[in-house]
Amino acid sequence: MFDIIPDIHADIDRLERTLAALDAPLAFLGDLIDAKKGGDDLAVLTRVRGLVEGGALAIMGNHELNAALFHRGLRDDTEDNRKQHRSFLRAFGHSTPEALVWTDWFLTLPLWLDLGGLRLAHACWSEPDIATVAARRPDGRLHADDLPEIGAESTPFGRAVKRIVSGPEVTLPLGQFFVDGGGKRRTEVRLAWWRSDAATYRAAALSVPDPGEIPDMVLPDGVRAEIYPADAPPVLVGHYKMTGAPQVSGNAASLDYPAAPCAYRWRGEAALLDAGLVLV
Numbered sequence: 088m089f090d091i092i093p094d095i096h097a098d099i100d101r102l103e104r105t106l107a108a109l110d111a112p113l114a115f116l117g118d119l120i121d122a123k124k125g126g127d128d129l130a131v132l133t134r135v136r137g138l139v140e141g142g143a144l145a146i147m148g149n150h151e152l153n154a155a156l157f158h159r160g161l162r163d164d165t166e167d168n169r170k171q172h173r174s175f176l177r178a179f180g181h182s183t184p185e186a187l188v189w190t191d192w193f194l195t196l197p198l199w200l201d202l203g204g205l206r207l208a209h210a211c212w213s214e215p216d217i218a219t220v221a222a223r224r225p226d227g228r229l230h231a232d233d234l235p236e237i238g239a240e241s242t243p244f245g246r247a248v249k250r251i252v253s254g255p256e257v258t259l260p261l262g263q264f265f266v267d268g269g270g271k272r273r274t275e276v277r278l279a280w281w282r283s284d285a286a287t288y289r290a291a292a293l294s295v296p297d298p299g300e301i302p303d304m305v306l307p308d309g310v311r312a313e314i315y316p317a318d319a320p321p322v323l324v325g326h327y328k329m330t331g332a333p334q335v336s337g338n339a340a341s342l343d344y345p346a347a348p349c350a351y352r353w354r355g356e357a358a359l360l361d362a363g364l365v366l367v
């Protein structure tokens with residue numbers, strides 16, 4: 088029995104409303120920090136850390152990982168990266184002792200959790216990626232000396248960590264591309280890894296304005312291995328900024344609905360049920 092809370096992004100009001108609707112034990116799916124607008128990173132982190140010290144569970148999101156890299160000089164200090172991280176920077180500054188205290192705490196959060204019948208990751212539960220990371224870090228917790236290769240994406244370990252927190256992408260077959268929502272040509276496409284029946288690039292492609300641009304070709308085995316099997320235990324993620332009415336039925340779903348905040352009350356069921364959703 089767990090109540091699962093997706094991406095809070097420094098929204099203390101939403102966190103308090105969510106907590107008021109739920110019961111312990113709690114588990115957070117990461118992306119606690121970095122509001123798009125406003126935000127109170129200190130209040131959210133203080134509250135969640137207190138809950139974790141009291142027994143709540145929390146995993147790491149891409150925003151926590153990026154913060155751990157950024158404040159150690161392992162992520163480019165660009166305008167875009169600062170913008171994504173603005174509310175945290177406003178609260179704690181750049182590479183200050185306070186920023187480093189919090190990003191050290193982020194490193195205590197595992198990349199995945201298996202609750203025995205329910206699995207949690209921030210963006211993707213991928214058996215090959217988890218196996219790669221677990222070979223070095225069996226409990227899914229990164230060490231500070233893992234960070235340089237993650238920032239550089241220079242090793243299979245570093246790339247596996249990135250896929251778990253940010254989701255997999257696949258390079259389209261040679262010569263193929265699509266035009267994204269911003270009008271930019273792209274040769275890499277995000278993978279809807281939870282579509283267990285997706286056999287082709289087109290069926291597995293995510294965030295593509297015109298799916299007809301994606302080739303209807305069979306996915307190679309290495310990519311197919313990232314697709315979540317239909318008979319695997321249920322898994323919940325956040326991360327994907329879903330739109331519309333929250334829906335989870337099946338065995339893999341995102342709870343991240345920024346415009347329709349929700350949580351999930353898991354009571355041991357072997358398949359996710361829309362009836363388990365709590366709208367906040």
Ligand SMILES: [Mn+2]
Nearest residue numbers: 118148149326
């Ligand atoms: Mn995320």
